[in-house]
Amino acid sequence: xxxxxxxxxxxxxxxxxxxxxxxxxxxxxxxxxxxxxxxxxxxxxxxxxxxxxxxxxxxxxxxxxxxxxxxxxxxxxxxxxxxxxxxxxxxxxxxxxxxxxxxxxxxxxxxxxxxxxxxxxxxxxxxxxxxxxxxxxxxxxxxxxxxxxxxxxxxxxxxxxxxxxxxxxxxxxxxxxxxxxxxxxxxxxxxxxxxxxxxxxxxxxxxxxxxxxxxxxxxxxxxxxxxx
Amino acid sequence: xxxxxxxxxxxxxxxxxxxxxxxxxxxxxxxxxxxxxxxxxxxxxxxxxxxxxxxxxxxxxxxxxxxxxxxxxxxxxxxxxxxxxxxxxxxxxxxxxxxxxxxxxxxxxxxxxxxxxxxxxxxxxxxxxxxxxxxxxxxxxxxxxxxxxxxxxxxxxxxxxxxxxxxxxxxxxxxxxxxxxxxxxxxxxxxxxxxxxxxxxxxxxxxxxxxxxxxxxxxxxxxxxxxx
DNA sequence: TTGGATCCATTTTTGGATCCCA
DNA sequence: TGGGATCCAAAAATGGATCCAA
Numbered sequence: 352x353x354x355x356x357x358x359x360x361x362x363x364x365x366x367x368x369x370x371x372x373x374x375x376x377x378x379x380x381x382x383x384x385x386x387x388x389x390x391x392x393x394x395x396x397x398x399x400x401x402x403x404x405x406x407x408x409x410x411x412x413x414x415x416x417x418x419x420x421x422x423x424x425x426x427x428x429x430x431x432x433x434x435x436x437x438x439x440x441x442x443x444x445x446x447x448x449x450x451x452x453x454x455x456x457x458x459x460x461x462x463x464x465x466x467x468x469x470x471x472x473x474x475x476x477x478x479x480x481x482x483x484x485x486x487x488x489x490x491x492x493x494x495x496x497x498x499x500x501x502x503x504x505x506x507x508x509x510x511x512x513x514x515x516x517x518x519x520x521x522x523x524x525x526x527x528x529x530x531x532x533x534x535x536x537x538x539x540x541x542x543x544x545x546x547x548x549x550x551x552x553x554x555x556x557x558x559x560x561x562x563x564x565x566x567x568x569x570x571x572x573x574x575x576x577x578x579x
Numbered sequence: 580x581x582x583x584x585x586x587x588x589x590x591x592x593x594x595x596x597x598x599x600x601x602x603x604x605x606x607x608x609x610x611x612x613x614x615x616x617x618x619x620x621x622x623x624x625x626x627x628x629x630x631x632x633x634x635x636x637x638x639x640x641x642x643x644x645x646x647x648x649x650x651x652x653x654x655x656x657x658x659x660x661x662x663x664x665x666x667x668x669x670x671x672x673x674x675x676x677x678x679x680x681x682x683x684x685x686x687x688x689x690x691x692x693x694x695x696x697x698x699x700x701x702x703x704x705x706x707x708x709x710x711x712x713x714x715x716x717x718x719x720x721x722x723x724x725x726x727x728x729x730x731x732x733x734x735x736x737x738x739x740x741x742x743x744x745x746x747x748x749x750x751x752x753x754x755x756x757x758x759x760x761x762x763x764x765x766x767x768x769x770x771x772x773x774x775x776x777x778x779x780x781x782x783x784x785x786x787x788x789x790x791x792x793x794x795x796x797x798x799x800x801x802x803x804x805x806x807x
Numbered sequence: 808t809t810g811g812a813t814c815c816a817t818t819t820t821t822g823g824a825t826c827c828c829a
Numbered sequence: 830t831g832g833g834a835t836c837c838a839a840a841a842a843t844g845g846a847t848c849c850a851a
Contacts, residue, residue, distance in 0.1 A: 396814050397845030404845080412817060414843075430847080440809085442846060475847090523810040533811060534843090542842080556842080563809085624836050625823030632823080640839060642821075658825080668831080670824060703825090751832040761833060762821090770820085784820085791831085 353385035356408040369489035378482035388482040400428045425468045430475025435577030438475045441561040448544035452514025456506040487578050505529040516547040528565040534558030581613035584636040597717035606710035616710040628656045653696045658703025663805030666703045669789040676772035680742025684734040715806045729756040744775040756793040762786030
């Protein structure tokens with residue numbers, strides 16, 4: 352009988368659940384869940400995140416809503432290396448190419464998603480078998496004034512370029528805390544976007560991502576330690 | 580071995596294929612296609628249309644493109660009663676609620692879809708078992724000046740109302756040739772639309788439909804006769 | 808190291824239309 | 830009778846992310 356709890360009724364309850372997972376292996380969680388651990392994540396890239404959604408009682412699949420709807424909290428798994436540093440960027444959301452230019456950061460999906468985030472640390476080193484990887488400490492984060500300011504700067508720069516129809520000139524190099532990278536099935540995927548003249552044309556779908564250096568700073572500020 | 584022809588290379592070839600189907604039953608086409616005929620269309624409302632797409636070599640599933648892409652021709656099955664009159668309205672396309680107001684009829688999806696249409700007449704009387712219903716004569720149609728004028732009048736009236744955010748006040752009664760009706764899973768479905776203040780709100784998805792009286796007039800003008 | 812590319816499951820949208828009760 | 834409601838399959842979008850070559 353899989354463990355599938357109801358949504359947590361308070362932040363405290365969610366926090367307590369998340370802390371109780373620290374130290375457990377993915378194999379342990381998978382057994383509780385009644386699912387099997389994939390050998391590699393290559394063909395199951397979202398597996399860890401979805402496993403934790405079920406275990407923590409996130410209301411799955413809700414669209415443009417926080418994972419814990421009633422609490423306004425977003426869940427993100429954060430894979431770290433042996434030194435406790437994030438080894439991947441963190442996907443935030445896809446970019447609505449047609450209307451993003453007219454949106455202020457304060458009203459944006461990025462701001463809403465990041466308003467309150469439960470980061471669950473997970474071992475992510477490639478040489479640890481997926482089944483043996485352990486859950487670490489959780490971290491409940493809201494952007495500090497400084498972090499918010501960094502994100503807003505990146506938002507203004509990046510959406511400005513997109514609004515001028517110059518998204519094709521954006522590379523992952525832009526942005527200090529947040530970057531724009533492809534978010535698609537493959538490099539041939541296209542969706543509707545704007546060109547330099549404001550005409551609707553086919554563009555590669557892209558998303559906003561938090562840089563690993565940014566989430567690393569968050570962990571350090573909170574004194575989140577490496578797993579022993 | 581199902582009959583699945585390549586796309587027709589010319590209008591003449593498509594016309595010839597369509598004419599060769601006249602008189603055949605849906606059971607006959609289904610056998611050729613390697614599929615089975617549903618008892619009722621209640622749970623297979625698009626079945627006849629999709630059967631004919633495959634039989635005529637339409638490039639299936641292409642988005643916002645004519646069914647016969649290279650030829651610029653759209654395929655529509657047209658169910659008729661025993662007197663040869665259309666017994667249903669004809670769906671044209673869904674309504675992009677956010678941008679439809681700024682579009683001139685000449686540039687609209689409606690105009691593009693209807694630029695050249697292959698109507699394939701099919702018996703549609705409910706008391707004829709689906710399997711026994713026969714294909715009738717095809718008709719290649721482009722709007723006459725008068726028909727185009729009628730459609731443009733309806734377009735201007737309907738999109739004007741939508742642009743003012745008053746789509747909730749539109750009923751199927753409006754429009755002489757073309758009307759706006761729900762196009763959704765059910766009456767609870769919602770997508771993004773505009774309210775009276777231009778604010779994005781949840782609205783029922785709707786589509787443009789040609790009235791049966793309009794397609795009836797097209798058949799009569801072309802002397803398309805009832806099936807014997 | 809990391810920016811560009813890619814992978815899966817699930818939900819939403821689109822395109823094919825017909826049903827059915829007031 | 831026909832306007833409002835509904836049905837299905839397939840494609841596209843979204844949300845979960847990690848892979849990997851330079």
